[in-house]
Amino acid sequence: MARVVVDVMLKPEILDPQGQAVQRALPRLGFDGIADVRQGKRFELELEGPVDDAALARIREAAETFLANTVIEDFTVRVEESQ
Amino acid sequence: MTTRVGVVTFPGSLDDRDAQRAVRLAGAEPVALWHRDKDLHQVDAVVLPGGFSYGDYLRCGAISRFSPVMDTIIEQAKLGMPVLGICNGFQVLCESHLLPGALTRNDSLHFICRDQKLRIENASTAWTGDYTQGQEIVVPLKNGEGRFVADEHVLDALEAEGRIVARYLDVNPNGSYRDIAGISNAAGNVVGLMPHPEHAIEPLTGPTTEGLGFFTSVLKQLVSA
Numbered sequence: 001m002a003r004v005v006v007d008v009m010l011k012p013e014i015l016d017p018q019g020q021a022v023q024r025a026l027p028r029l030g031f032d033g034i035a036d037v038r039q040g041k042r043f044e045l046e047l048e049g050p051v052d053d054a055a056l057a058r059i060r061e062a063a064e065t066f067l068a069n070t071v072i073e074d075f076t077v078r079v080e081e082s083q
Numbered sequence: 084m085t086t087r088v089g090v091v092t093f094p095g096s097l098d099d100r101d102a103q104r105a106v107r108l109a110g111a112e113p114v115a116l117w118h119r120d121k122d123l124h125q126v127d128a129v130v131l132p133g134g135f136s137y138g139d140y141l142r143c144g145a146i147s148r149f150s151p152v153m154d155t156i157i158e159q160a161k162l163g164m165p166v167l168g169i170c171n172g173f174q175v176l177c178e179s180h181l182l183p184g185a186l187t188r189n190d191s192l193h194f195i196c197r198d199q200k201l202r203i204e205n206a207s208t209a210w211t212g213d214y215t216q217g218q219e220i221v222v223p224l225k226n227g228e229g230r231f232v233a234d235e236h237v238l239d240a241l242e243a244e245g246r247i248v249a250r251y252l253d254v255n256p257n258g259s260y261r262d263i264a265g266i267s268n269a270a271g272n273v274v275g276l277m278p279h280p281e282h283a284i285e286p287l288t289g290p291t292t293e294g295l296g297f298f299t300s301v302l303k304q305l306v307s308a
């Protein structure tokens with residue numbers, strides 16, 4: 001089965017308080033040197049059929065209308081090669 | 084004829100009964116609407132209540148926005164039917180693109196529950212006609228993702244067009260841009276509000292009764308329409 005991965009991230013100009021909280025916690029746990037953390041979402045879509053242009057176009061549409069809120073979020077779509 | 088105001092129940096709605104009660108106390112007939120039913124049962128206006136529809140999965144309001152009842156509500160809202168979205172309902176309205184912007188995690192990351200002072204900035208929407216411009220009211224506020232964000236152009240347009248309906252006073256509880264607690268669409272029939280006027284309608288249970296005005300306003304609007 002083919003897998004398509006959609007990554008959704010808050011736009012850079014949108015404050016990410018969750019990412020900030022994670023960043024503040026890292027040094028307390030001894031993980032130093034991390035300047036910034038942004039937290040996002042990853043969707044793994046298993047396709048029933050082949051990953052062709054039509055299928056990818058539909059997934060982009062799903063990402064644009066549903067998986068991401070493009071008012072505040074950006075998304076990327078990529079095909080994950082099967083092992 | 085009695086004015087009929089629909090209140091939608093999504094899976095995970097919490098404040099639908101309180102909204103129905105507010106509608107009844109305001110003098111209208113509350114009509115329970117079910118998320119899977121496209122039929123609005125001849126209601127004159129709709130309230131989208133607070134809660135955690137679909138468990139806030141994906142994003143608050145993102146899944147509810149595609150429920151069958153919302154297809155009809157979006158269509159009717161564009162034709163002028165008054166719609167009030169409270170808290171989760173506000174999130175649904177933003178996800179539906181009936182209102183601009185989005186509601187994101189509170190800047191403190193804490194869920195906030197408090198009695199909140201607001202200033203009514205626009206007393207000419209379908210839902211605020213019974214208030215006076217600049218009137219200060221106190222109603223409960225309870226949210227984890229109530230921080231209103233939009234880009235600068237949208238915020239400037241909202242200000243210029245008088246579409247900021249209410250602002251937080253004294254404390255900005257969630258980091259909302261420009262202290263925005265509620266906004267409307269350009270026509271003023273669709274209003275989204277993060278605080279909960281339906282919890283401030285009776286002295287026994289609310290900090291004030293100053294929330295009732297939202298529900299009486301829409302009645303007058305509909306009777307005079």
